[in-house]
Amino acid sequence: MPEVTVTVDGIKYVDNVEPRLLLVHYLREVVGKTGTPVGCDTSNCGACTVLLDGESVKSCAVLTVQADGAQITTIEGMAEGGNLHPLQQAFHEQHALQCGYCTPGMIMASADLLRENPHPSDEEIREGLEGNLCRCTGYENIVRAVRRAAEAGVNQ
């Protein structure tokens, strides 16, 4: 089995993995990062979104071996020093989550969206999150939360 070296939320891991092991299953079952959930098997829902070298990817559509040498940030690595990331704070304050299953992916995708476009319009937020599905909120408050985070100057 190939050996991979992956840094997840600042910690380096070296593992031998099956070539077919999906990155999301590596994160969840090998590294124990269960904060990243799986919502579908066709990379439509975006629940498993993480940052791979700073860019958002759906970790169900990446093989672990493809992530060899990469820096991965999951939802569990977003808060620093006990402080919530401004996007986490905005999701909380704007009631942008209900069941919370899509939330990790939604926050990671939002982080990438604001990195690329720090001051998006509401329409651009909706388009930027098109690959992430939420069944609870109707998106209204998610758009509001991302807008608030952008106004607060979050660009990552």
Added chain:
Amino acid sequence: MTAQAEETRKAEFGQARLRKEDERLITGQTNWTDNIKLPGMLHVAFLRSPLAHARIASVDLSAAREEPGVIAVYSGADFAGEQGSLPCAWPVTPDIIIPDHPPMATDEVRYVGEAVACVVARDRYAAADALNAIEIDYEPLPPVLDIRTAIEDGSPKVHEAGNLSYDFLLQQGDLDAAFTDAPIVLERTYRQQRLIPAAMEPRAVVASGVGGEFTLWSATQIPHILRLMLAMVTGIGEQNLRVIAPDVGGGFGSKLQVTAEEVLALLITRKLGRPVKWTESRSEGNMTVHHGRDQWQYIKLAADNDGRIRGLDVDLLADMGAYLMLVTPGVPMLGAFMFPGIYKMDGYSFRCRGVFSTKMPTDAYRGAGRPEATFAIERIMDELADQLGLDPFEVRERNWIKHEEFPYDTIAGLTYDSGNYEAATAKAKELFGYDELRAEQERRRASGDPVQLGIGVSTFTEMCGLAPSRVLGSLAYGAGGWESASIRMLPTGKVEVVTGSSAHGQGHETAWSQIVSDELGVPFEDIRVLHGDTQVSPKGMDTYGSRSLAVGGMALVSACDKVIEKAKPIAAGMLEVSADDLEWSSGRWAVKGDPDKGVNLGEVALATFAAHALPDGVEPSIDADATYDPENFSFPHGTHLCATEVDTETGFVKIRSYVAVDDIGKAVNPLIVEGQVHGGLAQGIAQALYEEAIYDDDGNLVTSTLADYLVPSATDLPSYQTDRTETPAETRLGVKGVGEAGTIASTPAVVNAIVDALRPFGINDITMPCTPERVWRAIQDSRGGEQASAAEQHEARQSDQTQGNSPQGVGDIDQSGASA
């Protein structure tokens, strides 16, 4: 108590508190069932029928057993003596046919996706691999896919006993008189397409058993009902079965079920003596999580020339799917009481035939019976308005129950306790800019604008707070409708609240804390709400039907009352006064006339813990349990308005604005209320525009992935404008329920708006979902191949109306598409 004190005490109720639940959810520390890892845990994968209807001729598991990492392989025969039949708890008629429903098929399969075998392996990849080595031979049988022909003689049968499961009839008032000589009789057929609930968290189950004691973790809405049902199905003593619903990622009715996988996980762990986990893939879930809706609605409405409704005749065909699951037959029945909506009439008839097909069973999906009913009545009210040339609000107002007429006994046999349809409508029209939009619509019609504007109205009500137990009994439902709550006063003055209503995204932990904070005078932060584990919360009826607050909230305040009363003699002892001299004021027991002299419940709790100096005969506890059985349903209502722009050249529908004014009574937390409305709207709009579970002619589910089944994304939905009116329910809390209102109201609002835009073309229906293709085809058909402009159509139609000609319906325009 002074008015000011009352004000202080009620500070939490009505506050837009941020949710306690959020912290673990936004940091990735959530405890989903699929996160659970137990020592020695094995993984289960199911082999599922590739055919809609077939006899199982032979099963060969031997090769699969040789696959690496495989611990066991089973087929239905291996469970034959112990798997029982999955329960149906709602036999709606005495002669209903409830077929045997083995969790794993043994002789015959009746829908694509039915479990036929399973592999238990060391990890999920090995389990999935070994499924390929299982050999099953099938003898195909004819699929039964259209319930309209399934009830005809000579149709192939899903079950030997026949395709008609039940035939239910409710007749109220004098329908014959209502229809006899009625100047206006409208007949319409509406289609409620089949929907896939698609909660974001796929189902997952973990089962473990040690020494005959079993624990089952499941992504379920109903840990309590599930425990009872699993005990009955498997024979495991209820006392030896603990069910835990950890964090659950949405349900919308789809996790209100006792599933094959839950039963089989328990049986497998019992066979192997090791913990097992099963987590479904989304494609597996689309096929095998119960579906929603799927009805044909044949509606007749009789009215006078002034628009007054005389009677309503509802005849439904409801697709049960292949089996009756937990409340499958009862879902359309909830609609029986809701078709009259907010309107008065003299006669009403409701008939529903539940029909089997070789598809996934249907069951509860957000709204469950009420969206279907609301759609039909609100659609046909628009037809009546059109027939009479009246504004849709005018014809509604002539028929609705006026605010001074409450409480009102409806023709369907319910008593609506409260409501104010005038107030909600006035507010909605103003927020929407109704008159301005009507003027714009007229301008666009006159100018022949290729993008036509439509305005859709929905003045809905629904019934929630399920439900008074005696009513459920009269409807042959298998359980009561009460809810339970406990208050545990801890010695430090902190409070544990135990609720039998099992949350999965609704925000119970926050709202329940707010209510208890007010009742007991304990800070919001000092309260912890526990739920979803039958060992922690032993009694409950769980979460569905917008019942948690209306029923569970009342149990909560009742338990709080008991705590306060139990504290009274102890407080009197502490204050060295007679209990008669105490009054409960601002969250503490204080001496009448001397409010500075008093003790709060924390102080009483500590004194009770020590129990050194309690009055004689007083038990050393102020904890309390309460169970509340509602006396009536609650009846949220509201007025929703939708403006659509319909491109008559492409058929594309854009929602330009959406206003929802809901009257859900008192709101404990307006933030949570607004969120519930938003999410409900999204699901109702999705039914109108996007979603449909489609089976092909062989009975294969075509929409088996999220690539094929269109759960809308942020770009597919509009921004919503929400507001409320407040007509309290006639209960102590005054709350009604908000979980389903948005879904129930919005579907007809959107379709009414689309049809309204296309009235100039003589179009009076579009089958849901109103895809661009269906809208475009309807326009093409109306033009008869000629390219008449919108303005010409408008003019021609106005002339038709003056001659008294009614445009012909084009419902079912695309039935080949709907069933293909």
